Amino acid sequence: MPALTGLFVLGVLLFAALTWQVSSGGPLVDRDAAVLRWFDRTAAGNSWFTSTAHYFCKLGNIQVAVPVLLIVIGATGWVGRRLALPRWWLQPAAAALVIAVLPVVVTVVKDAVHRPAPGSVVPDPSGYGYFPSGHTATSAVAYGAAALLLLPWVRGRAARAALLAGTPLLLLAVGFSLVWCDYHWPLDVLASWCLTLSLLTVVVAARAAVDRAVAARAAAGEPVTVSCSSGNPG
Numbered sequence: 001m002p003a004l005t006g007l008f009v010l011g012v013l014l015f016a017a018l019t020w021q022v023s024s025g026g027p028l029v030d031r032d033a034a035v036l037r038w039f040d041r042t043a044a045g046n047s048w049f050t051s052t053a054h055y056f057c058k059l060g061n062i063q064v065a066v067p068v069l070l071i072v073i074g075a076t077g078w079v080g081r082r083l084a085l086p087r088w089w090l091q092p093a094a095a096a097l098v099i100a101v102l103p104v105v106v107t108v109v110k111d112a113v114h115r116p117a118p119g120s121v122v123p124d125p126s127g128y129g130y131f132p133s134g135h136t137a138t139s140a141v142a143y144g145a146a147a148l149l150l151l152p153w154v155r156g157r158a159a160r161a162a163l164l165a166g167t168p169l170l171l172l173a174v175g176f177s178l179v180w181c182d183y184h185w186p187l188d189v190l191a192s193w194c195l196t197l198s199l200l201t202v203v204v205a206a207r208a209a210v211d212r213a214v215a216a217r218a219a220a221g222e223p224v225t226v227s228c229s230s231g232n233p234g
Contacts, residue, residue: 011198053177060135065142072146086213094206095145098199136192
């Protein structure tokens, strides 16, 4: 748990530091603009990738990412309850909590920072802010939490490895594509990943609490259902 607490605090501190840099026009803002110009030049010379990048951007839509997580929450919760897993509800509830908290945090920070669109120095007259990236945060929290919920139930090393490697690659592709398509500054995306780090530690901590409850039941000599994957209770 100290490690999870450390990761949670690290994510919060990094998110706060990037928010301060962007809102105060700190030195990272100039570097951000330079990286964005590199993306723009590269995208202009590699237009073949742009249509694919737009597809990845859509994976960050609330209408796409959140239903995926809700399905996984329902499925894993049902399995845990059916198998009488101790505290079966805890990790699905944690995932539901973080995806509910996320838009509140993102909206508050967007309104407070009011960052202009990529490449612009004038804020959007509608009041819309671009920092942090809502699409990045939504995809990272939704797909990341879904992967954490599924992991204890996945059979086979190859499938687990695919889930552990494929999820970060998917999240990286979404964030990269949002900058490639000029929807966001790089720091918008990076800040959302920092926020995601903190939120997903809550989901991991919930699973750790479930595992402790299972271990306590086993120590008491009560029957314990074993998970589908690597011997973790489930």
